[in-house]
Amino acid sequence: MGSEQAPTPKGKESAHGLKQSTSSEEQRIETQKGSDLSKGAERVDERSRSSDGHGPGEKQGND
Numbered sequence: 001m002g003s004e005q006a007p008t009p010k011g012k013e014s015a016h017g018l019k020q021s022t023s024s025e026e027q028r029i030e031t032q033k034g035s036d037l038s039k040g041a042e043r044v045d046e047r048s049r050s051s052d053g054h055g056p057g058e059k060q061g062n063d
Contacts, residue, residue: 006012030036038046 006015026037037043
C-alpha cells in the first residue's frame with residue numbers, strides 16, 4: 001500500500017518511513033555489492049532462485 005492510500009495519518013507516516021528505510025537499505029546494499037540490484041521481473045527471479053535454487057517457472061509444476 002502506498003503512503004497516499006493509507007487510511008489514517010499514522011498509516012501514511014508509517015508507509016513513508018518504510019519507503020525511506022527501504023530506499024536507504026537498497027542504496028547501502030548496492031554500494032557494498034558494487035552494482036545495482038535487479039529490478040522488476042529480474043528481481044523476482046533472482047529472489048526466487050536465491051531461496052531454493054529454482055526459478056518461478058520451475059515452481060509452477062512445469063516438471
